[in-house]
Amino acid sequence: xxxxxxxxxxxxxxxxxxxxxxxxxxxxxxxxxxxxxxxxxxxxxxxxxxxxxxxxxxxxxxxxxxxxxxxxxxxxxxxxxxxxxxxxxxxxxxxxxxxxxxxxxxxxxxxxxxxxxxxxxxxxxxxxxxxxxxxxxxxxxxxxxxxxxxxxxxxxxxxxxxxxxxxxxxxxxxxxxxxxxxxxxxxxxxxxxxxxxxxxxxxxxxxxxxxxxxxxxxxxxxxxxxxxxxxxxxxxxxxxxxx
Amino acid sequence: xxxxxxxxxxxxxxxxxxxxxxxxxxxxxxxxxxxxxxxxxxxxxxxxxxxxxxxxxxxxxxxxxxxxxxxxxxxxxxxxxxxxxxxxxxxxxxxxxxxxxxxxxxxxxxxxxxxxxxxxxxxxxxxxxxxxxxxxxxxxxxxxxxxxxxxxxxxxxxxxxxxxxxxxxxxxxxxxxxxxxxxxxxxxxxxxxxxxxxxxxxxxxxxxxxxxxxxxxxxxxxxxxxxxxxxxxxxxxxxxxxxxxxxxxxxxxxxxxxxxxxxxxxxxxxxxxxxxxxxxxxxxxxxxxxxxxxxxxxxxxxxxxxxxxxxxxxxx
Amino acid sequence: xxxxxxxxxxxxxxxxxxxxxxxxxxxxxxxxxxxxxxxxxxxxxxxxxxxxxxxxxxxxxxxxxxxxxxxxxxxxxxxxxxxxxxxxxxxxxxxxxxxxxxxxxxxxxxxxxxxxxxxxxxxxxxxxxxxxxxxxxxxxxxxxxxxxxxxxxxxxxxxxxxxxxxxxxxxxxxxxxxxxxxxxxxxxxxxxxxxxxxxxxxxxxxxxxxxxxxxxxxxxxxxxxxxxxxxxxxxxxxxxxxxxxxxxxxxxxxxxxxxxxxxxxxxxxxxxxxxxxxxxxxxxxxxxxxxxxxxxx
Numbered sequence: 036x037x038x039x040x041x042x043x044x045x046x047x048x049x050x051x052x053x054x055x056x057x058x059x060x061x062x063x064x065x066x067x068x069x070x071x072x073x074x075x076x077x078x079x080x081x082x083x084x085x086x087x088x089x090x091x092x093x094x095x096x097x098x099x100x101x102x103x104x105x106x107x108x109x110x111x112x113x114x115x116x117x118x119x120x121x122x123x124x125x126x127x128x129x130x131x132x133x134x135x136x137x138x139x140x141x142x143x144x145x146x147x148x149x150x151x152x153x154x155x156x157x158x159x160x161x162x163x164x165x166x167x168x169x170x171x172x173x174x175x176x177x178x179x180x181x182x183x184x185x186x187x188x189x190x191x192x193x194x195x196x197x198x199x200x201x202x203x204x205x206x207x208x209x210x211x212x213x214x215x216x217x218x219x220x221x222x223x224x225x226x227x228x229x230x231x232x233x234x235x236x237x238x239x240x241x242x243x244x245x246x247x248x249x250x251x252x253x254x255x256x257x258x259x260x261x262x263x264x265x266x267x268x269x270x271x272x273x274x275x276x277x278x
Numbered sequence: 279x280x281x282x283x284x285x286x287x288x289x290x291x292x293x294x295x296x297x298x299x300x301x302x303x304x305x306x307x308x309x310x311x312x313x314x315x316x317x318x319x320x321x322x323x324x325x326x327x328x329x330x331x332x333x334x335x336x337x338x339x340x341x342x343x344x345x346x347x348x349x350x351x352x353x354x355x356x357x358x359x360x361x362x363x364x365x366x367x368x369x370x371x372x373x374x375x376x377x378x379x380x381x382x383x384x385x386x387x388x389x390x391x392x393x394x395x396x397x398x399x400x401x402x403x404x405x406x407x408x409x410x411x412x413x414x415x416x417x418x419x420x421x422x423x424x425x426x427x428x429x430x431x432x433x434x435x436x437x438x439x440x441x442x443x444x445x446x447x448x449x450x451x452x453x454x455x456x457x458x459x460x461x462x463x464x465x466x467x468x469x470x471x472x473x474x475x476x477x478x479x480x481x482x483x484x485x486x487x488x489x490x491x492x493x494x495x496x497x498x499x500x501x502x503x504x505x506x507x508x509x510x511x512x513x514x515x516x517x518x519x520x521x522x523x524x525x526x527x528x529x530x531x532x533x534x535x536x537x538x539x540x541x542x543x544x545x546x547x548x549x550x551x552x553x554x555x556x557x558x559x560x561x562x563x564x565x566x567x568x569x570x571x572x573x574x575x576x577x578x579x580x581x582x583x584x585x586x587x588x589x590x591x592x593x594x
Numbered sequence: 595x596x597x598x599x600x601x602x603x604x605x606x607x608x609x610x611x612x613x614x615x616x617x618x619x620x621x622x623x624x625x626x627x628x629x630x631x632x633x634x635x636x637x638x639x640x641x642x643x644x645x646x647x648x649x650x651x652x653x654x655x656x657x658x659x660x661x662x663x664x665x666x667x668x669x670x671x672x673x674x675x676x677x678x679x680x681x682x683x684x685x686x687x688x689x690x691x692x693x694x695x696x697x698x699x700x701x702x703x704x705x706x707x708x709x710x711x712x713x714x715x716x717x718x719x720x721x722x723x724x725x726x727x728x729x730x731x732x733x734x735x736x737x738x739x740x741x742x743x744x745x746x747x748x749x750x751x752x753x754x755x756x757x758x759x760x761x762x763x764x765x766x767x768x769x770x771x772x773x774x775x776x777x778x779x780x781x782x783x784x785x786x787x788x789x790x791x792x793x794x795x796x797x798x799x800x801x802x803x804x805x806x807x808x809x810x811x812x813x814x815x816x817x818x819x820x821x822x823x824x825x826x827x828x829x830x831x832x833x834x835x836x837x838x839x840x841x842x843x844x845x846x847x848x849x850x851x852x853x854x855x856x857x858x859x860x861x862x863x864x865x866x867x868x869x870x871x872x873x874x875x876x877x878x879x880x881x882x883x884x885x886x887x888x889x890x891x
Contacts, residue, residue: 087781109780118781125778127771134767141768142783190783336694338701392877395693396635400827401876404869407824411866520820524705531698565713568706572683575699579692 038101040065040225041086041117041194046095048078048085048249055081056249059095063194063242068216068226070236070257073246079229080122081249083196086227087119088112099194114142118192122199122229124183128172132163132182135171139189148191156185159218177208184215188224195219196227201235213239237261288451295444305436308553314436314508316549317443318501323526323533323541324450325497330527331536332458333490334470335390338523339402342409343378343495345518347502349413350374352426352512371503378499379492381409386488410518425513439508446504447542450497455538457493466490470536498522521564528571534581543582602735607853613742614811615849616749619842621804621826622833623756624797626841629830630773631786631793632688634696638704640823642798645707646672646805647814651720654809661722661810662744668802676798679703680791688790704820711816719813727810745807752803753842756796760838769793773836821865825852828872834882843884 039062048056056078063069071079084090086097088109097104104112109119127135136156140149157164160181166174171182180200187195197216201209213235220226220239230236237243240257245266253260260266295313302310322340329337351374389401457463465486468476477483502522506512525548526541533544548570552563578585621639628636646668653659653667680688683703687696721727729740760766765788772779772789780786808814808822825848833844848868855864875883 089777089780108785109777110783110785113781113783121778121781125775125781127774127778129774130767130771134771137764138767138771138779138782138784141764145783186782330694334694336697388877389873392880396629396633396697397876397880399697400635401873403824404872408866408869411862411869415860415862524701527698527701559713562713564709565706568702568704568709571702572699572706575687575695575702576683579695 039063039098040100041227042096042098043082043086044096044098046082046085046092046097048081048090048092050081050090054249056085056092059246059249059251061244061251061254063225063227065193065225066220066223067241068220068228068239068257070240070243071227071229071246072231072233072236072243073252075231076248077246078249079246080198082246083119083121083198083227083229086112087117087196089119110142113190113192114144116144116191116193117196118187118190118194119196120183120187120198120200122202124179126171126179126183126186129170131168131170132174133167135182135186136163136167136189139186140191142190145190149189152189152191156188159188159215160185176203177205177211180204180208180212181215184219188219192224194225194227196229198229199231200228201230201232209235233266234261237266292444292448296441299437299440310436310440312549312553314440314443316545317440317447318505319526319529319545319549320447320542321443321450321501322498322522323530323545324447324454325494326523326526327530327535327537327541328454328457328466328490328497329494331530331540332463332466332470333487335487335491336395336399336527337402337491337494338399338527339385339406339409340494340498340526341518341520341522342402342406343382343498344502344505344522345413345514346378346381346409347374347499348506348509348512348517349426349502350377350499351503351506356426371500374503374506375496375500378495378502382492382495383488386491387484390487390491391484406518406520406523410514413514413518425511425516427511439504442504446500451538451542453493453497454541458538462486462489525567528567530581531571532574532581534583537581537583540581540583547582605736607857608850609736609738610742611850611853612846613739613746613849614853615829615846616746616842617804617807617811617845618822618825618829618848619833619845620749620752620800620807621822622829622841622845623753623838624800624804625823625826625830626833626835626838627756627769627793628797629835631769631776631790632684632696634684634688634693634700635827636794636797637697637700637823638707638819639797639801639826640821641704641707641816641819642672642675642801643805643808643822644814644816644819645711646802647809648711648715648720648805650806650809651722654722654724660724661806665748665803665806668806669799672802672805673795673799676795676801677791679798680794684790684794685787689786704823708816708819715816717815717817719815720809721813722809724810739811741807741810745811748803748807749842752800753838756800757838759796765789765792824872825868828868828875831872831875831880832883834884837882837884840882840884844882847883 041063043059043061046056046059047054059082071082073079085092086104088104088107088111099115099117104115107115127138136153137149140146140152145152162178163182163185166178171179174182184197184200201212204212209232216226216228217239228236228240237257237260243255243257243260244251245253245260253266298313322344326337326340329335351370354370354373385405389398393401465481468479468481469483469486473483502517506517509516529544529548530541531544532548533542534540551566555562555566574581621643625636625639628634650661650664650668653664654661683699684696687699726740731738731740760770768779768784769789769792772784772786776786829844829848830841831844832847833840851871852864852868855867
């Protein structure tokens with residue numbers, strides 16, 4: 036039995052009476068990039084929210100480094116080493132870039148390293164250093180996405196979860212985003228990625244899962260799935276399958 | 279089946295209450311007064327129940343409607359507007375209920391369309407205060423702070439008041455009962471659960487909210503009318519005090535907001551509690567009221583009825 | 595009445611209004627902080643102010659402690675009280691979807707406290723008289739009451755203190771962040787209960803300062819708290835929730851409004867006008883009078 040960094044086992048999640056996720060099991064290995072892809076409403080965001088503690092699973096187990104995340108609140112989950120960048124970024128728009136970053140290092144485990152984390156953030160995203168005293172709400176879409184990721188990194192996470200980081204970005208920025216994700220991964224950040232942009236996501240993923248209506252339809256290595264006929268037809272379209 | 283049982287029970291209880299005056303001298307007995315007051319509170323509480331329990335808006339202006347009802351009755355009599363000169367005149371009472379309805383609609387349209395939750399509660403509070411000022415400043419027409427004095431009532435006995443209040447309490451409960459089971463009630467509950475969803479299903483939010491608000495106002499108004507006759511001296515301090523909002527809220531909440539019998543149970547329970555505390559110290563009962571509301575909200579936010587439901591479902 | 599009008603009189607009314615209004619202002623700031631995090635209108639704020647005013651009064655009457663000196667006791671006391679009240683009464687309710695429950699608890703608290711104070715301390719109005727409470731300065735012919743000036747000073751200092759706290763400390767930033775987006779705040783590690791408790795504590799701390807100001811300026815009784823919180827709410831509505839300076843300014847505007855209205859109209863009407871203004875602002879400009887340009891989200 037391998038030791039996975041994150042293990043989700045047989046998880047059921049409900050919104051009130053409506054079931055969104057059915058008996059879902061995935062795992063994330065340390066140092067990997069794992070992609071969750073699938074149509075809207077397939078349960079990808081729900082799964083991330085369940086892992087980070089915003090909602091709680093009705094059934095099943097979630098283990099991080101072997102320890103259960105079951106009863107933890109979101110702020111406790113962050114302190115365990117999982118950072119979740121939600122869909123739509125959700126920055127503190129009325130606070131400055133610097134304030135957003137500083138708050139990123141709020142959890143006790145990250146606070147002593149706050150200054151160093153800030154340096155690292157500025158190295159990765161020089162534009163944030165330039166705009167450090169501007170309010171987050173005044174940044175452009177791409178800059179906001181970078182701030183959101185930088186803020187999440189301030190918590191010194193062992194696992195970084197990104198929900199639709201390329202949403203709303205121009206094609207050039209999308210490419211930059213995915214290059215960034217690879218860079219982070221090279222710096223030893225394990226990444227769980229939820230994406231609508233299936234092509235790019237599968238290209239960089241070591242491991243991927245295709246979700247459909249709350250269940251896993253397919254799983255495998257990123258390049259395998261990319262080459263898979265069904266995946267291509269269903270999600271990527273005929274044009275791409277010729278490449 | 280459970281429904282039939284409930285209805286039969288209600289009828290029996292009502293009959294039981296109705297025959298009390300034949301066994302007890304309600305004019306002199308404290309118990310008679312206790313029942314009278316409990317019925318009155320029930321009426322106002324049911325009105326609040328409809329607004330808060332079924333549409334989810336907390337109104338803190340019931341005392342304004344209550345006072346308005348009392349004043350309307352007084353003014354109608356003193357100026358003999360209905361030319362009836364007869365003291366227990368349903369026409370006067372209905373008119374006294376309608377005036378608050380007019381107010382409810384006038385303020386309801388702006389308040390309910392723009393304010394939510396806390397803001398709405400504040401808005402109704404503000405309106406209540408404005409009404410109080412208006413009555414104090416109303417000069418001879420409203421008697422200013424001394425208020426209006428009615429000729430002391432022809433009826434020396436408590437019985438007519440007792441039966442009227444019983445009737446009103448039954449009426450109020452029936453109104454809530456029938457409304458909630460009607461299409462209107464469904465719409466109201468949809469609004470309480472999820473406004474946006476209700477709106478997207480074509481439910482005209484404002485119309486229904488105002489309707490509930492107006493019914494609540496009507497109930498408070500007719501109760502005010504009755505109480506005004508009972509007191510026969512109507513002044514701002516006695517009929518426009520915040521207690522007339524707070525106590526019914528408390529009773530509804532303790533019994534169970536959003537249920538049909540909740541306000542009834544709550545009214546009797548709280549009133550009984552007040553009677554008990556009055557034995558020790560009269561000023562104690564608002565303190566008890568405040569403490570109770572906190573405890574109930576913390577530990578049984580669904581009220582006594584909710585508690586009973588929980589116990590029943592645990593036993594299953 | 596108009597023949598008594600003069601510049602001096604108007605100036606006097608304005609000054610009185612401003613000085614009194616600062617008390618409404620700091621009460622409003624407290625309300626704003628509590629609303630920002632817990633999303634409820636803490637309607638018992640006024641009653642808390644009265645309670646702390648009573649404490650100030652008793653410290654003076656029984657122990658001879660000067661009101662302004664008593665701040666040393668009252669401010670920490672109110673901060674602790676705030677934290678205690680949050681833990682005991684609002685902690686679980688704040689986490690619920692239904693905000694009405696917290697609102698009802700606040701209503702219950704108000705009711706409980708004002709009646710408890712009436713029973714224990716009677717409903718008679720109280721005021722503090724020291725050597726300086728009747729001290730008045732008369733520069734350029736306008737009466738400036740010493741105690742009101744001190745109240746203004748305390749208001750300005752506390753406002754500055756709160757602003758510094760919110761801007762410069764990490765926990766202050768956390769409060770601001772949580773006020774904007776509680777879920778996102780949790781995702782960066784900010785626990786809702788921590789920020790709620792801090793905001794609440796500061797809210798009551800400000801009530802303590804307002805209480806001391808009130809005790810030295812104006813006679814008070816247990817039921818005045820309700821009227822006071824209504825005024826604080828009006829100030830908050832004028833200033834806009836989330837805007838600390840706005841709340842203070844809102845209070846000052848209200849003070850001015852009241853001062854002028856109660857001079858030109860008889861007492862009761864000025865209250866009615868305040869409430870009417872309140873309703874109008876709530877309905878037509880709920881974000882307050884001082885909104886700056888809207889930022890991109």
